[in-house]
Amino acid sequence: xxxxxxxxxxxxxxxxxxxxxxxxxxxxxxxxxxxxxxxxxxxxxxxxxxxxxxxxxxxxxxxxxxxxxxxxxxxxxxxxxxxxxxxxxxxxxxxxxxxxxxxxxxxxxxxxxxxxxxxxxxxxxxxxxxxxxxxxxxxxxxxxxxxxxxxxxxxxxxxxxxxxxxxxxxxxxxxxxxxxxxxxxxxxxxxxxxxxxxxxxxxxxxxxxxxxxxxxxxxxxxxxxxxxxxxxxxxxxxxxxxxxxxxxxxxxxxxxxxxxxxxxxxxxxxxxxxxxxxxxxxxxxxxxxxxxxxxxxxxxxxxxxxxxxxxxxxxxxxxxxxxxxxxxxxxxxxxxxxxxxxxxxxxxxxxxxxxxxxxxxxxxxxxxxxxxxxxxxxxxxxxxxxxxxxxxxxxxxxxxxxxxxxxxxxxxxxxxxxxxxxxxxxxxxxxxxxxxxxxxxxxxxxxxxxxxxxxxxxxxxxxxxxxxxxxxxxxxxxxxxxxxxxxxxxxxxxxxxxxxxxxxxxxxxxx
Amino acid sequence: xxxxxxxxxxxxxxxxxxxxxxxxxxxxxxxxxxxxxxxxxxxxxxxxxxxxxxxxxxxxxxxxxxxxxxxxxxxxxxxxxxxxxxxxxxxxxxxxxxxxxxxxxxxxxxxxxxxxxxxxxxxxxxxxxxxxxxxxxxxxxxxxxxxxxxxxxxxxxxxxxxxxxxxxxxxxxxxxxxxxxxxxxxxxxxxxxxxxxxxxxxxxxxxxxxxxxxxxxxxxxxxxxxxxxxxxxxxxxxxxxxxxxxxxxxxxxxxxxxxxxxxxxxxxxxxxxxxxxxxxxxxxxxxxxxxxxxxxxxxxxxxxxxxxx
Numbered sequence: 001x002x003x004x005x006x007x008x009x010x011x012x013x014x015x016x017x018x019x020x021x022x023x024x025x026x027x028x029x030x031x032x033x034x035x036x037x038x039x040x041x042x043x044x045x046x047x048x049x050x051x052x053x054x055x056x057x058x059x060x061x062x063x064x065x066x067x068x069x070x071x072x073x074x075x076x077x078x079x080x081x082x083x084x085x086x087x088x089x090x091x092x093x094x095x096x097x098x099x100x101x102x103x104x105x106x107x108x109x110x111x112x113x114x115x116x117x118x119x120x121x122x123x124x125x126x127x128x129x130x131x132x133x134x135x136x137x138x139x140x141x142x143x144x145x146x147x148x149x150x151x152x153x154x155x156x157x158x159x160x161x162x163x164x165x166x167x168x169x170x171x172x173x174x175x176x177x178x179x180x181x182x183x184x185x186x187x188x189x190x191x192x193x194x195x196x197x198x199x200x201x202x203x204x205x206x207x208x209x210x211x212x213x214x215x216x217x218x219x220x221x222x223x224x225x226x227x228x229x230x231x232x233x234x235x236x237x238x239x240x241x242x243x244x245x246x247x248x249x250x251x252x253x254x255x256x257x258x259x260x261x262x263x264x265x266x267x268x269x270x271x272x273x274x275x276x277x278x279x280x281x282x283x284x285x286x287x288x289x290x291x292x293x294x295x296x297x298x299x300x301x302x303x304x305x306x307x308x309x310x311x312x313x314x315x316x317x318x319x320x321x322x323x324x325x326x327x328x329x330x331x332x333x334x335x336x337x338x339x340x341x342x343x344x345x346x347x348x349x350x351x352x353x354x355x356x357x358x359x360x361x362x363x364x365x366x367x368x369x370x371x372x373x374x375x376x377x378x379x380x381x382x383x384x385x386x387x388x389x390x391x392x393x394x395x396x397x398x399x400x401x402x403x404x405x406x407x408x409x410x411x412x413x414x415x416x417x418x419x420x421x422x423x424x425x426x427x428x429x430x431x432x433x434x435x436x437x438x439x440x441x442x443x444x445x446x447x448x449x450x451x452x453x454x455x456x457x458x459x460x461x462x463x464x465x466x467x468x469x470x471x472x473x474x475x476x477x478x479x480x481x482x483x484x485x486x487x488x489x490x491x492x493x494x495x496x497x498x499x500x501x502x503x504x505x506x507x508x509x510x511x
Numbered sequence: 512x513x514x515x516x517x518x519x520x521x522x523x524x525x526x527x528x529x530x531x532x533x534x535x536x537x538x539x540x541x542x543x544x545x546x547x548x549x550x551x552x553x554x555x556x557x558x559x560x561x562x563x564x565x566x567x568x569x570x571x572x573x574x575x576x577x578x579x580x581x582x583x584x585x586x587x588x589x590x591x592x593x594x595x596x597x598x599x600x601x602x603x604x605x606x607x608x609x610x611x612x613x614x615x616x617x618x619x620x621x622x623x624x625x626x627x628x629x630x631x632x633x634x635x636x637x638x639x640x641x642x643x644x645x646x647x648x649x650x651x652x653x654x655x656x657x658x659x660x661x662x663x664x665x666x667x668x669x670x671x672x673x674x675x676x677x678x679x680x681x682x683x684x685x686x687x688x689x690x691x692x693x694x695x696x697x698x699x700x701x702x703x704x705x706x707x708x709x710x711x712x713x714x715x716x717x718x719x720x721x722x723x724x725x726x727x728x729x730x731x732x733x734x735x736x737x738x739x740x741x742x743x744x745x746x747x748x749x750x751x752x753x754x755x756x757x758x759x760x761x762x763x764x765x766x767x768x769x770x771x772x773x774x775x776x777x778x779x780x781x782x783x784x785x786x787x788x789x790x791x792x793x794x795x796x797x798x799x800x801x802x803x804x805x806x807x808x809x810x811x812x813x814x815x816x817x818x819x820x
Contacts, residue, residue, distance in 0.1 A: 081699065082699055085699075093697070095693075096694075097691070097693060097694045097697040097698075098694065099686065099687045099690045099691050099694045099695075100690060100691065100814065101686060101690045101811075101813075101814070102683065102686060102687065102690070106677075106683055106686075109683070110680070110683040110684065110687055110698065111698040113699070115680050115683075116680065117679060117680050117681070118678060118679050118680070119678050119679060119680060119683070121678065
């Protein structure tokens with residue numbers, strides 16, 4: 001415990017010629033980066049560029065194939081996570097590692113290596129209070145962490161690392177679950193601590209505005225290799241993006257066609273209420289209308305009822321009251337209604353929510369049409385020739401990279417599963433498309449292509465309801481943005497008048 | 512025979528309280544053991560088999576050594592062995608704890624019947640009861656307050672566990688492992704090993720519950736000694752929301768329901784009382800229906816439990 005109270009000097013980190021091979025695959029090739037003590041360093045790179053492999057080598061989860069790590073200029077043996085922790089390295093993951101049913105205090109105490117067999121809570125509470133008094137932010141420690149807001153959880157994750165006496169923190173996309181305000185406050189506090197020389201921060205990110213605003217320096221990885229570094233003040237986002245993607249070409253998005261003003265809404269949700277998944281809170285959607293040829297974006301922090309709303313629209317959750325109309329007639333999300341009214345649905349994590357993971361690519365692509373013939377009439381026997389040619393056409397049209405049509409779909413990369421799902425859902429006549437977090441975890445080229453497809457569908461007259469946790473995505477695609485908080489739509493704005501700060505405040509529940 | 516008329520219908524609640532204390536003890540042990548196991552993120556349906564095997568081995572050892580307490584110890588050790596076996600198999604990837612539990616249930620019952628044949632006839636020494644009703648002259652009260660030491664041990668265990676889950680390192684570790692295996696690994700805990708221990712302790716406690724059945728109430732060994740207490744205790748844990756004190760009171764409730772038929776019979780109800788022997792099963796069904804929901808997830812459930820995932 002004593003080492004925590006002492007003022008500590010931030011650690012300097014350097015990797016020299018780090019390489020890591022997984023069998024024949026070289027995930028990391030001769031990467032040398034230098035993180036100055038007391039600096040806020042950003043690590044940029046696409047998915048699969050080797051960022052996670054690099055930090056896992058630093059944290060002792062992987063043993064590098066070759067290369068060395070220097071801490072404060074001395075070669076360090078970081079063979080195991082426990083050794084890395086003992087040397088003062090800590091990591092905050094993208095997903096929370098707090099135990100939801102334990103309180104903040106219990107989470108902090110149990111993460112310590114030297115906790116006694118019987119916990120003296122009076123003594124521990126006194127120590128925690130003393131520790132919290134030295135910290136720049138406060139988090140309630142006596143409630144189960146499952147009840148904390150995402151921002152507070154992330155702060156508690158960071159507090160935990162500091163409580164454990166870490167001198168160098170690695171953060172893996174720490175703001176992906178936070179509102180813009182929360183992100184600013186968390187990153188600002190970390191930056192303040194680095195300035196005071198208490199801490200060195202290495203942050204994995206792909207949000208350029210955060211990197212520009214908070215980081216002192218960046219290092220960029222591409223396809224497992226180090227491609228450059230520099231002071232953020234001297235780099236533009238375009239230059240950083242160029243380093244990350246190299247000479248890959250991104251899909252270009254259509255211009256926005258104008259929305260027909262007097263059009264009847266394709267989707268009309270009125271007065272829908274339903275219990276949420278805990279049964280304690282109620283989802284209550286007073287009014288949502290989506291017209292043909294417009295994209296309505298729904299912003300909100302995960303866990304504010306978006307998931308339940310989508311389940312209601314997909315017919316997976318019963319409503320207590322209210323109505324859903326598609327093209328003016330009541331809609332109950334049956335397979336027949338979806339087919340007749342051309343409603344398509346892309347839930348988040350399509351591999352698990354929209355695909356049968358172990359069935360083949362061809363079978364998954366046929367899920368909408370396998371039981372009908374070309375005229376849309378019901379059939380009992382499958383027409384394999386038709387299904388195969390259908391799948392082949394979709395795979396070509398949407399650039400799905402698969403070794404064969406007979407491969408199980410779960411062998412495809414995330415981007416290709418999303419492309420395949422999009423291919424299935426956007427083929428044929430589509431009047432209403434409901435889509436959730438379509439670009440989560442995908443790389444630049446897949447993101448650009450998928451957003452371009454959605455925009456193209458909109459311009460072709462499809463009504464699109466887009467639920468996303470990514471504000472940049474909503475700003476890029478939406479014609480109108482709604483904000484969901486506490487199970488209700490609390491704010492609505494046309495894109496021309498939309499403002500990140502206002503939307504962020506409503507997401508955080510200040511309305 | 513003046514006493515029964517002296518207390519009249521008061522005999523029913525009195526007999527039920529006495530019955531609740533007598534019948535609930537195996538529920539308490541199995542449920543507390545299962546709470547430990549489930550709090551670690553595993554479910555062990557094999558508790559029923561462990562209970563029956565514990566009943567047989569406890570009885571057998573008591574006959575051979577002449578000591579009922581040695582029988583309890585043997586049942587405890589064998590139960591721990593069953594738990595270890597379950598935990599060991601489940602530590603392999605892609606093994607389903609529920610399926611293994613069902614297999615273990617069959618194994619435990621089968622082994623108990625196989626090895627228990629010679630013990631059906633001889634009589635074993637019983638566990639002693641503590642006569643807490645010594646102050647009363649009414650025989651019903653004296654009978655109702657004859658409390659077995661294991662019941663008191665069960666109450667003490669429930670209180671201890673309730674405290675230990677919050678105030679000891681192992682208690683917190685168990686909750687961490689049961690709620691999030693990833694979080695557990697992040698702080699350097701080994702979920703499989705902790706679950707192995709938790710399942711072993713759970714099995715040991717089910718073994719004690721079994722020994723109580725054969726060595727105190729009903730107090731003999733036969734193949735049908737358990738009427739599904741091991742399985743109902745698993746349901747009881749869910750009803751009690753994985754809370755040790757909740758388990759204790761839920762066990763008393765189930766015990767009381769189990770004693771209803773006998774209580775009615777004791778006051779001279781001659782018709783239809785046997786229907787009330789089904790009360791614990793009906794109660795299980797009612798509780799499961801009332802506390803389940805199609806649209807809500809369970810609150811308080813350990814996050815790693817396969818039935819709540």
